Amino acid sequence: MALGIVTLNNKKYMEIKRKLNEYGIKVRQIPLITVEIQSTNMYEIILNKVSHLMKTIQPPFIVEDSGLFIKSLNGFPGPYSSYVFKTLGNNGILKLMKGIKDRKAEFISLIGLALKPQVVKIFQGKVYGTISMEKRGNKGFGFDPIFIPEGYNITFAEMDIQSKNKISHRGRACEKLAKFLINYGIPT
Numbered sequence: 341m342a343l344g345i346v347t348l349n350n351k352k353y354m355e356i357k358r359k360l361n362e363y364g365i366k367v368r369q370i371p372l373i374t375v376e377i378q379s380t381n382m383y384e385i386i387l388n389k390v391s392h393l394m395k396t397i398q399p400p401f402i403v404e405d406s407g408l409f410i411k412s413l414n415g416f417p418g419p420y421s422s423y424v425f426k427t428l429g430n431n432g433i434l435k436l437m438k439g440i441k442d443r444k445a446e447f448i449s450l451i452g453l454a455l456k457p458q459v460v461k462i463f464q465g466k467v468y469g470t471i472s473m474e475k476r477g478n479k480g481f482g483f484d485p486i487f488i489p490e491g492y493n494i495t496f497a498e499m500d501i502q503s504k505n506k507i508s509h510r511g512r513a514c515e516k517l518a519k520f521l522i523n524y525g526i527p528t
């Protein structure tokens with residue numbers, strides 16, 4: 341049986357698929373629109389998403405949510421990343437950061453795993469980095485062109501999927517999920 345991944349974002353799906361396949365875990369995409377509550381707590385958002393989805397689809401499945409937290413903007417856009425990307429985009433973030441020296445930021449990924457009815461597990465992955473001075477690269481998606489992971493001088497958008505997956509928030513959350521699934525014995 342393949343593990344269902346609920347997302348409409350094909351690039352996100354490909355990243356998760358590549359990572360879980362490395363562990364021998366087969367996956368399939370479930371292209372459903374998910375309900376996202378307004379909250380400053382990413383755990384609350386993901387738990388709510390999983391419990392909503394459980395009303396429509398059978399476990400096991402996963403759903404993933406990410407946020408970009410910029411230190412000098414007090415963690416903005418954080419849980420509002422999706423809305424801010426749609427409204428301000430990368431150009432808007434670069435504008436907000438104009439003249440700001442401290443460009444530290446982090447990406448956080450939460451994966452909600454619906455294991456059985458009423459049984460949900462959450463896996464977190466994080467990557468530290470900085471916001472670039474300008475957009476660079478055309479790979480990846482979202483904020484990738486403006487995020488330089490710690491220890492590198494290229495943005496996520498200048499990396500191939502495998503290199504991004506090794507160090508990214510999502511890649512790290514997927515590693516924790518994969519190890520859990522292997523221990524638990526499903527679904528390979």
Ligand code: IMP
Nearest residue numbers: 404405406407421422425481482483484
């Ligand atoms: P969500 O997890 O799909 O809700 O993502 C929230 C926002 O962050 C969206 O605008 C995404 O495009 C962006 N985002 C999520 N993951 C990544 C990533 O790995 N790189 C860059 N942007 C991302």
